[in-house]
Amino acid sequence: MKFELMSLPFAEAALEPYISSETIRYHYGKHHAGYVNKLNVLIEGKEYADNPLEYMVKYTNGAVFNNAAQVYNHNFYWLGLSPTNTTCSVALSDMIKRDFGSQEEFKKQFLAKAAALFGSGWVWLVLKNDGKLVVEEFSNADNPLCHNEIPLLTCDVWEHAYYIDYRNGRADYLENWWKLINWKFVSDNLADAQNDPMTGYAQPCNENNEICDYVDKMQENEHTPS
Numbered sequence: 001m002k003f004e005l006m007s008l009p010f011a012e013a014a015l016e017p018y019i020s021s022e023t024i025r026y027h028y029g030k031h032h033a034g035y036v037n038k039l040n041v042l043i044e045g046k047e048y049a050d051n052p053l054e055y056m057v058k059y060t061n062g063a064v065f066n067n068a069a070q071v072y073n074h075n076f077y078w079l080g081l082s083p084t085n086t087t088c089s090v091a092l093s094d095m096i097k098r099d100f101g102s103q104e105e106f107k108k109q110f111l112a113k114a115a116a117l118f119g120s121g122w123v124w125l126v127l128k129n130d131g132k133l134v135v136e137e138f139s140n141a142d143n144p145l146c147h148n149e150i151p152l153l154t155c156d157v158w159e160h161a162y163y164i165d166y167r168n169g170r171a172d173y174l175e176n177w178w179k180l181i182n183w184k185f186v187s188d189n190l191a192d193a194q195n196d197p198m199t200g201y202a203q204p205c206n207e208n209n210e211i212c213d214y215v216d217k218m219q220e221n222e223h224t225p226s
Contacts, residue, residue: 001050005036006075014083018176023164031160032074039067057145069141073122077156082182089187091194099133106135111174113137114157125153125186127193152189153181 008028013021039056042064043049048056053075056068088096093103100106113135114123121139127150128134136144144151155177162173 001052002040003036003053003071005033006078008078010081010083015081015180018165018180019081020165023162026164027156027160028074028078032071032078035067035070035074039064039071042067054145057143066141069143069146072145073141073143073154073156076151076154077122077161079185080153080182081177081180082184083180086181086183086185088183089191092183092187092190095133095190107178110135110155111171111178114155114174115171117157120158123155123157124151126150127152127190150189150193152193153186 005028008024012024015024043056048060051059053068053072056064057072060068088103096103096106100109110123110125114137117123117137117139119139121137122141122143123135123137124144126134126136126144129149133152136149138144143154155174157170157174159168162170166173
């Protein structure tokens, strides 16, 4: 299997002014692409070369792991960003309140861990095996898959993610990155993890089918005073 660089889910300049097109060209076009190319070189002719990316992350080590995990992490990072406003699903919002106290407290904890992470790495919103949400930080290419946990959201705090736009101002980058989170992606990850196709979003379901009609009706009932 030859891995390919994913297509970005938005235009190169779509995240401006928070993340510049120049950063995208280097972060995505150079760093991310470099990990993909290096991984393909490393696995060529190997017995495990036909396995999916998740297999490489969980069951390899050394250079193969480093490049596979960085491909996986970057894929997750880009999918977790959106140039348009998005909202949490009802299920995700309820779990954030349950496990962090409030959305603001969740943001505070996430950004604090991201700001404090020494060196290079990633910060994740993770669904633990006991069903609770936690914020975890991992150095270098490490990620939740390696620990049999379910990733929902990640932030890249390697310097190449922000140095062009913010120089050493990691805290400024983090504050603006938060404005770009694709909560629909995060909510979808939670719903998939719970195997719950009826986990509805805070916004209406806009497709014209029976499931969407049911979701819309359920949401209407949730917001109707008893």
